[in-house]
Every structure is written in C-alpha cells, then in structure tokens.
Amino acid sequence: MFDRVLSLLHRFAEAVAALFLGVIFVAFIVQIALRYLFNWPVGWTSEVSLAAWLWLVLWGAAFVLKDSDEIRMDFIAANAGPRMRRAVGAIAALGVIVLFGMSLPASYAYVSFMKVEKSSYLGIRMDVMYAIYLVFVVAVIARSLRQLVRGPAPLTDEPPSSSSSAL
Incomplete structure (x- = not known):
C-alpha cells in the first residue's frame, strides 16, 4: 500500500514537471508568433518561461529525480x-x-x-x-x-x- 502511494505521488510529480515543460514550450511558441508574425515583441513570455524553468528544475530535482x-x-x-x-x-x-x-x-x-x-x-x-x-x-x-x-x-x-x- 505504501509503495502504491509513493508511486502515485511520483507520477503526480512527473505530471507537474511535464506541465511546467509544456508551459515553457507554449510560451516559447507564443513569443515567436507574436514577434515574427505580428511584429509585436512582448516580455511576459520570457518571464513565464523563466519562472516555469526555475520551478521545473527545482521541482524535478526535489521530487522526480531518483537516487540512481x-x-x-x-x-x-x-x-x-x-x-x-x-x-x-x-x-x-x-x-x-x-x-x-x-x-x-x-x-x-x-x-x-x-x-x-x-x-x-x-x-x-x-x-x-x-x-x-x-x-x-x-x-x-x-x-x-x-x-x-x-x-x-x-x-x-x-x-x-x-x-x-x-x-
């Protein structure tokens, strides 16, 4: 039972990390589209990417990375x-x-x-x-x-x- 709970928590941690990665990807694509298709450079996309990257790295190191x-x-x-x-x-x-x-x-x-x-x-x-x-x-x-x-x-x-x- 305890192993099942740990497995579910690890899967949740992986899903959160994947969500952060998805946010980074979407922000990157939005930034490219706004800058090059609409000639409208915005800064908030960089801020979202940097925040998601920070959380992705530390979240992943804390909860997703295995000892091995x-x-x-x-x-x-x-x-x-x-x-x-x-x-x-x-x-x-x-x-x-x-x-x-x-x-x-x-x-x-x-x-x-x-x-x-x-x-x-x-x-x-x-x-x-x-x-x-x-x-x-x-x-x-x-x-x-x-x-x-x-x-x-x-x-x-x-x-x-x-x-x-x-x-």
Whole structure:
C-alpha cells in the first residue's frame, strides 16, 4: 500500500514537471508568433518561461529525480568495500544535511524578504517565485536523511538498460 502511494505521488510529480515543460514550450511558441508574425515583441513570455524553468528544475530535482539518476562523485566509494561505502555515504549524507540545514533559515529569510519585489511584466511576487527553493532544500534534506538510514544506493558499472537493440 505504501509503495502504491509513493508511486502515485511520483507520477503526480512527473505530471507537474511535464506541465511546467509544456508551459515553457507554449510560451516559447507564443513569443515567436507574436514577434515574427505580428511584429509585436512582448516580455511576459520570457518571464513565464523563466519562472516555469526555475520551478521545473527545482521541482524535478526535489521530487522526480531518483537516487540512481543523481550525479555523484563516487570515486572514493567506487574502489572501497561495502563497509567503507556505507561510511562514505553516511559522511556525505551528514554533510548535505548539515550544510542545507544551516542554509535553511537564511534561505527562508531571503525568500520571505522577497515579498517586497514583483516581477516586471506579470507582477508575481518574488517570494512566490522563489518559494520552490525552500521546498527543494527540505526535499534534499529528507532524501539525505533517508540515505543515512537506509545506506547508500548500490554502485553499478553497467550503463542503463535500453529496450532497443544496437544496430
């Protein structure tokens, strides 16, 4: 049951990321059409694209990216035994938890302060625009806590499998 709920939440996160990607694409097409077909350059399309890109990247890193998809500097752990890999993974997870945890109050203060600023074209408050960063930080801390409890993901030297065969 718990795995089913996590699977549904992951699918929802993927759908939200796809929605952001769709918004970026539509804004891009609208910008091209208005500029080159109607000779009417507008700035709001760039603002929408940038906001959706920011949310897409941080949302995706927080909720869509799997542990096995992350890029890691595992050159120390790759040549070590299982016990050393667990130790290095625990140290790395603790480092992430401490550093992101230390940055969280200042990040919250900055995002809260940004309520006095608004975007140029759409008038979106900047605290709303950058609130996704706080969500990202909390998700990274939670993921690192999970890694600390479960241990590091197993290392693999094999490339991801492909459903198509090589020609």
